[in-house]
Amino acid sequence: MNKAIGILNLHDSNNLGLLNTTRSVASTSFLGRYAFMDFMLSNFSDSGIDEMAVLIKEHTRSIIQHVARGGEWTKNSKLGGLTLLYDEPNASNTGYSTDINNFKENTWFLKQNKGDVVVLAPADIIYRIDFRPLIEDHVKNNHRISVIVQKINNGREAFIQEDIAHVDTNGFLRDLYPNRGEEDKITVSLRTYIIDKEVLYGLLRYATKTSSFFSLRDTIRKLAKDMPIYTYEHEGYVRCFDSLSHYLEYSLELLDRNVFNQLFDNDWSLYTKTYDTPPAKYLEHAEVKNSFIANGSIINGKVEHSIIGRDVVIDEGVEVKNSVIFSGTHISHGCKIDGLVCDKDAEIVNSAEIIGSIKDPQFIKRGDIV
Amino acid sequence: MANEKTVAMLLAGGKGTRLKSLTKKLAKPAVYFGGKYRIIDFPLSNCANSGIDTVGVLTQYESTALNTYISNGSNWGIDGNKSLTVCLAPKQTDEGASWYRGTADAIYQNLDFLDSQNPDYVVILSGDHIYKMDYSKMLDFHKANKADLTVACLNVSLEEAKRFGIMKADANFKIESFTEKPKHPESTLASMGIYIFSYKVLRSELIKDRANPESENDFGKNIIPTMLANKKRLFAYPFDGYWKDVGTVESLWSANMDLLDDKCPLNIYDSKMKIFSEDTRSTPQYIGPNACVKNSIINQGAFIEGNVTHSVIFNEVTIEEGAVVEDSVIMPHTVIKAGVHVKRAIIGTERVVEEDIISSQDEEIALVA
Numbered sequence: 001m002n003k004a005i006g007i008l009n010l011h012d013s014n015n016l017g018l019l020n021t022t023r024s025v026a027s028t029s030f031l032g033r034y035a036f037m038d039f040m041l042s043n044f045s046d047s048g049i050d051e052m053a054v055l056i057k058e059h060t061r062s063i064i065q066h067v068a069r070g071g072e073w074t075k076n077s078k079l080g081g082l083t084l085l086y087d088e089p090n091a092s093n094t095g096y097s098t099d100i101n102n103f104k105e106n107t108w109f110l111k112q113n114k115g116d117v118v119v120l121a122p123a124d125i126i127y128r129i130d131f132r133p134l135i136e137d138h139v140k141n142n143h144r145i146s147v148i149v150q151k152i153n154n155g156r157e158a159f160i161q162e163d164i165a166h167v168d169t170n171g172f173l174r175d176l177y178p179n180r181g182e183e184d185k186i187t188v189s190l191r192t193y194i195i196d197k198e199v200l201y202g203l204l205r206y207a208t209k210t211s212s213f214f215s216l217r218d219t220i221r222k223l224a225k226d227m228p229i230y231t232y233e234h235e236g237y238v239r240c241f242d243s244l245s246h247y248l249e250y251s252l253e254l255l256d257r258n259v260f261n262q263l264f265d266n267d268w269s270l271y272t273k274t275y276d277t278p279p280a281k282y283l284e285h286a287e288v289k290n291s292f293i294a295n296g297s298i299i300n301g302k303v304e305h306s307i308i309g310r311d312v313v314i315d316e317g318v319e320v321k322n323s324v325i326f327s328g329t330h331i332s333h334g335c336k337i338d339g340l341v342c343d344k345d346a347e348i349v350n351s352a353e354i355i356g357s358i359k360d361p362q363f364i365k366r367g368d369i370v
Numbered sequence: 371m372a373n374e375k376t377v378a379m380l381l382a383g384g385k386g387t388r389l390k391s392l393t394k395k396l397a398k399p400a401v402y403f404g405g406k407y408r409i410i411d412f413p414l415s416n417c418a419n420s421g422i423d424t425v426g427v428l429t430q431y432e433s434t435a436l437n438t439y440i441s442n443g444s445n446w447g448i449d450g451n452k453s454l455t456v457c458l459a460p461k462q463t464d465e466g467a468s469w470y471r472g473t474a475d476a477i478y479q480n481l482d483f484l485d486s487q488n489p490d491y492v493v494i495l496s497g498d499h500i501y502k503m504d505y506s507k508m509l510d511f512h513k514a515n516k517a518d519l520t521v522a523c524l525n526v527s528l529e530e531a532k533r534f535g536i537m538k539a540d541a542n543f544k545i546e547s548f549t550e551k552p553k554h555p556e557s558t559l560a561s562m563g564i565y566i567f568s569y570k571v572l573r574s575e576l577i578k579d580r581a582n583p584e585s586e587n588d589f590g591k592n593i594i595p596t597m598l599a600n601k602k603r604l605f606a607y608p609f610d611g612y613w614k615d616v617g618t619v620e621s622l623w624s625a626n627m628d629l630l631d632d633k634c635p636l637n638i639y640d641s642k643m644k645i646f647s648e649d650t651r652s653t654p655q656y657i658g659p660n661a662c663v664k665n666s667i668i669n670q671g672a673f674i675e676g677n678v679t680h681s682v683i684f685n686e687v688t689i690e691e692g693a694v695v696e697d698s699v700i701m702p703h704t705v706i707k708a709g710v711h712v713k714r715a716i717i718g719t720e721r722v723v724e725e726d727i728i729s730s731q732d733e734e735i736a737l738v739a
Contacts, residue, residue: 031654033653033670260656274649276644276645276647276649278404278405278406278638278639278645278667279405279406279667279668279682279683280655281639281666281667282663282668283632283664284664286663286664288657289657289661290657290658290659291656291657292654292657293655293668294654294670295655296639298639311641
């Protein structure tokens, strides 16, 4: 197999509103057990890619904390590994804080690694893929740059501001431009690129000559009309996590077994960090329906159509519906909750009711008492 | 003395015959417990939480599975630059090859390992018990008494006393007598099989014991009585927490049920003294729209659509809609089919249960494994 380098690109990422004031989407908790970045890193890992890097834009602490050992994602802990690439000089300079500049700051990483092909992928678009057949085809047909695209049926509502891809009958990209939500049936770019390493160097040079503010996405957009860029069409589960309400909606949607089975599969080893929490405990008055419950939680109230994170305590008389509760939160005093995203370590002790909706969720900040 | 070195030696070679088919292919210390653990997670986590950085795990029966599970000790964090976990199965040496013949012989056969570590103290543990204990407190007690050997002990009933090593101690906890499994116990102070030796003493006692052809090479039967006879300083360290020997199907079941009792002193939810275990790559635990779960503990990866009451459910267990599970322990990767009723039972790993498994109050716990 061709040796590939997997790069998780955290630049040009969407954000989940208030959840991302102190962390990026990549390290945000998902389904009470994972961080978003686990999905793409596991895709790399399960595709036999063992040289990986994370291009970090901001919120380095939460990324480092999640991947500190790095060994979880590679087969051999001495060969290969996970490297964090950070553009220190430009980090606080909004215009300059691009993936292109981050690469330029860290070219040693590309030079040092043996892989000839680079796979660049985002953390905020979640899907499952085996990159191996694509890389093989990409190399065999000498494509140099390939983009993964997908047809969707809800373009008015999803993948807003992501790129619409115009693909010709031979599978080559003809144009790439932002989705303004005008049509439902569109083909979108999954911001995932397979690029020959030498071509990537060329893109860096080209971008620099064009604008110091240019991102990889800008560069590929600009080149789409002039350069043969091949597309691979992905099918199956894909979601772009781009707002707090989509976070809540897409999380709860996975409680539907049919949707869950589109994403999860017994053959897919999805790696994540372990916290050594004991199994969840259900007490006398627990009434839990249609929910994910993470380990360490102690439940004595009603929970319906919700996702409960690690070490959450839900006391008797409490009712939680259509909500995502992050780890370490304590809910007591018979509070009724609907349509809430509650960040870590909150205490809901003085409220009788917190009512939002999936379209317009309520939010409680990390560590707050309400 | 600065930087005194303590090594733990964990006896994990036993089969655990009374656990019946649960140990057909698995050593007793590797048997599943408490929704996500194996029995040996408890002493190994105790070592981690007690600041012990070197652990030898003595394996013998079905050692491959246990050695694989222990691996380099990373599950318990005892795998860093300053710590070491190593499995010590019987080996061939210049003097020949033999199985571990008794608890003392198992340690004797690994004196080379202990010499290489050059410890001041050796903590000898068993891989068969469920309890949380800070061994560093016991070590402080051992040092304060300038003891040669300290034996952890707890009070049992007179009837239970017949199954244990029973000791008599004076007001200062100095042991006066020790009898292994006495027919007529003269005390109820029972040995928990947890020993702290000063290494020099341990080393010389093991060598003497080995030279005695009459000896069964057992700590309780030989080493302790001999040391007492030779006027060594032996102390009893009183322990009053939860401790359970899960040597039978019945006791394994009841120790699991203890976890569901809020009054039970064994608290696995205390984050200051976590029990560490292997991380299964499970999906989140799912409770379905028609499920009902009460008074139970359930691990990640479980998929519950039926009724679960007063039970312990492991990872990747499926309980289909309409199934009823009560007062039971369901081990990993097992499926309880729709409409099936399981009550007062232990169901082992990777089973598909298609018919009712029920034992009544006056019957033995049902076992499917």
